[in-house]
Amino acid sequence: MGVIVKKKKKRExxxxxxxxxxxxxxxxxxxxxxxxxxxxxxxxxxxxxxWEESPEFFAxxxxxxxxxxxxxAKVLRIIVEREEDYYD
Amino acid sequence: MIENVPLGAIFIIGALFVxxxxxxxxxxxxxxxxxxxxxxxxxxxxxxxxxxxxxxYNLILVxxxxxxxxxxxxxxxWAFLALLYSIHLKDKVQQTAALIYSxxxxxxxxxxxxxSLYIFWEVLAISSTxxxxxxxxxxxxxxxxxxxxxxxxxxxxxxxxxxxxVAETGSPEFGYIGLNGAASYLIFLxxxxxxxxIPLHFWVPDAYPEATVExxxxxxxxxxxxxxxxxxxxxxxxxxxxxxxAIMTAFPIFYAVISxxxxxxxxxxxxxxxxxMVCGIGLGTALAINGAVSHAFCNILFEGLLFMATGAVLxxxxxxxxxxxxxxxxxxxxxxxxxxxxxxxxxxxxLFSGFISESMTITASAKESLPIMWFILQxxxxxxxxxxxxxxxxxxxxxxxxxxxxxxxxxxxxLAMSIAAFLSIFIGIYPxxxxxxxxxxxxxEPYTLGHxxxxxxxxxxxxxxxxxxxxxxxxxxxxxxINLDMDWFLYRKPVQYGLPALQFIFGxxxxxxxxxxxxxxxxxxxxxxxxxxxxxDRLLSPMGVSVLIATAFISILSAVFFLx
Numbered sequence: 001m002g003v004i005v006k007k008k009k010k011r012e013x014x015x016x017x018x019x020x021x022x023x024x025x026x027x028x029x030x031x032x033x034x035x036x037x038x039x040x041x042x043x044x045x046x047x048x049x050x051w052e053e054s055p056e057f058f059a060x061x062x063x064x065x066x067x068x069x070x071x072x073a074k075v076l077r078i079i080v081e082r083e084e085d086y087y088d
Numbered sequence: 089m090i091e092n093v094p095l096g097a098i099f100i101i102g103a104l105f106v107x108x109x110x111x112x113x114x115x116x117x118x119x120x121x122x123x124x125x126x127x128x129x130x131x132x133x134x135x136x137x138x139x140x141x142x143x144x145y146n147l148i149l150v151x152x153x154x155x156x157x158x159x160x161x162x163x164x165x166w167a168f169l170a171l172l173y174s175i176h177l178k179d180k181v182q183q184t185a186a187l188i189y190s191x192x193x194x195x196x197x198x199x200x201x202x203x204s205l206y207i208f209w210e211v212l213a214i215s216s217t218x219x220x221x222x223x224x225x226x227x228x229x230x231x232x233x234x235x236x237x238x239x240x241x242x243x244x245x246x247x248x249x250x251x252x253x254v255a256e257t258g259s260p261e262f263g264y265i266g267l268n269g270a271a272s273y274l275i276f277l278x279x280x281x282x283x284x285x286i287p288l289h290f291w292v293p294d295a296y297p298e299a300t301v302e303x304x305x306x307x308x309x310x311x312x313x314x315x316x317x318x319x320x321x322x323x324x325x326x327x328x329x330x331x332x333x334a335i336m337t338a339f340p341i342f343y344a345v346i347s348x349x350x351x352x353x354x355x356x357x358x359x360x361x362x363x364x365m366v367c368g369i370g371l372g373t374a375l376a377i378n379g380a381v382s383h384a385f386c387n388i389l390f391e392g393l394l395f396m397a398t399g400a401v402l403x404x405x406x407x408x409x410x411x412x413x414x415x416x417x418x419x420x421x422x423x424x425x426x427x428x429x430x431x432x433x434x435x436x437x438x439l440f441s442g443f444i445s446e447s448m449t450i451t452a453s454a455k456e457s458l459p460i461m462w463f464i465l466q467x468x469x470x471x472x473x474x475x476x477x478x479x480x481x482x483x484x485x486x487x488x489x490x491x492x493x494x495x496x497x498x499x500x501x502x503l504a505m506s507i508a509a510f511l512s513i514f515i516g517i518y519p520x521x522x523x524x525x526x527x528x529x530x531x532x533e534p535y536t537l538g539h540x541x542x543x544x545x546x547x548x549x550x551x552x553x554x555x556x557x558x559x560x561x562x563x564x565x566x567x568x569x570i571n572l573d574m575d576w577f578l579y580r581k582p583v584q585y586g587l588p589a590l591q592f593i594f595g596x597x598x599x600x601x602x603x604x605x606x607x608x609x610x611x612x613x614x615x616x617x618x619x620x621x622x623x624x625d626r627l628l629s630p631m632g633v634s635v636l637i638a639t640a641f642i643s644i645l646s647a648v649f650f651l652x
């Protein structure tokens with residue numbers, strides 16, 4: 001009996017079930033992103049390629065790469081996707 | 089006491105006593121073996137030991153230098169952690185197989201000639217198959233057979249290569265080979281298959297998710313990383329490898345994004361990580377080799393940690409599909425935290441071990457002025473974050489609550505994971521500990537402001553992209569499906585259609601031959617030798633004659649092959 005009560009309590013208190021906590025994580029993410037963008041304007045990076053040295057290059061590349069990755073994966077899925085028992 | 093004992097022997101001979109032990113004695117005995125091996129390696133001087141004569145050649149069972157010592161250390165550390173993780177098992181088959189498997193990997197690392205390498209190689213293949221079969225389900229048995237057959241083909245290719253190579257050069261030395269001539273290509277093929285270099289990678293996502301929870305911890309490390317070690321010794325600076333490695337970092341990521349089984353996602357992420365190592369070996373500069381080797385060292389710890397965490401989830405819930413999991417952080421917070429450390433390390437966040445090793449290979453590609461390779465590698469560096477750092481923890485521990493209520497895994501599992509997590513962070517903060525034991529002197533500083541900020545930008549904007557895609561619904565939803573991979577082209581379809589064709593061709597030949605040797609030939613010869621013979625003269629009986637003809641036929645065939 002005691003175990004069940006404890007579990008119920010845990011479920012009520014779960015961190016990400018509370019909207020306020022979720023919003024906090026999102027705000028934290030945006031804060032980190034803005035700080036990174038601002039710092040990058042003031043430092044000089046030494047790179048082996050000239051584009052590495054231009055400010056905000058990595059931010060743009062990181063974002064674009066992820067979006068491209070997901071969309072290519074979606075196309076790939078159309079080609080290679082099969083039912084779970086395909087090989088049986 | 090015998091000095092400089094081959095480390096593989098400690099594990100392999102030690103494994104033979106496991107079936108006779110029970111309970112706590114068995115557990116402490118199993119954990120004692122890697123400790124003994126580690127102490128032996130610490131006291132072992134550089135150079136070759138245990139040289140045995142075999143035919144006209146020398147078998148070198150122990151060759152210690154910087155490269156083999158580094159792999160020796162990490163293999164023994166991992167063997168210890170993986171054994172600790174699986175110490176609760178009552179299944180002695182698995183524990184014995186795991187010990188033999190670890191021992192054969194160490195045997196390969198320390199062997200100084202191709203013959204002893206080959207012997208350990210085959211032991212490695214067979215013992216690892218046992219870890220897949222030990223799950224005992226129908227799917228695992230079938231996957232195990234496919235795995236064994238693939239490795240048998242690789243082993244044969246390697247054996248053929250070694251025989252020709254030794255015949256040509258007269259020396260079975262296990263050193264630089266380089267791509268020139270048929271022998272080297274056969275050896276290369278065998279090695280690449282074990283390292284899962286694209287397009288020979290299909291067996292990893294096919295077999296590893298079907299292995300036992302504990303077996304996958306061993307499998308995820310030893311087979312591919314021994315391959316990396318061997319390639320670093322025999323084919324450094326091979327341009328083909330650099331490009332195959334670069335493709336190998338990128339290609340599996342797409343599959344990882346659309347795979348449902350989290351252990352399959354991890355198998356693809358393993359391929360991506362090995363890609364960085366293979367690429368570094370292919371580049372061949374001191375920085376690149378250091379990068380490849382140090383990445384192997386760090387990767388064993390954090391990739392293994394991820395396999396342990398997902399294994400713990402499978403062990404406790406019996407489920408490993410993204411579609412079945414979610415919300416587990418509520419009931420498995422410690423496992424969740426440890427998984428996140430592994431995830432952050434593999435993503436290469438500063439202060440974690442992935443950061444200090446992965447970037448070496450990427451920088452090496454820039455130093456060689458290869459912009460396309462650099463872009464592919466950077467793309468993959470974000471891709472790792474996407475599928476390994478975010479997808480695995482997100483769909484397992486967060487995401488929509490699946491309603492599963494479970495508990496933390498056994499203490500020994502948590503302890504093994506904690507040590508791996510600690511080492512991942514420790515190496516990330518004090519990279520010099522690792523840099524000091526690398527094969528070449530290190531002239532590389534990972535913690536510059538520009539590098540740290542650049543990497544953080546790359547990663548955090550990747551996180552942003554993931555969040556935006558998942559909340560807008562563009563992220564590929566998790567589905568109960570499987571995805572075709574290279575094995576579909578290489579053997580699944582060919583076997584489906586090829587096997588009946590082969591049966592038709594060889595069956596046809598066999599029946600024709602059969603008719604010639606058992607019906608026509610005896611009749612002809614019986615007519616030819618018309619005089620009636622006493623029945624005791626077996627040689628000239630119809631049966632005897634047909635055997636004679638068959639023997640002659642085979643002799644001619646072998647003579648033809650010999651002359652060719």
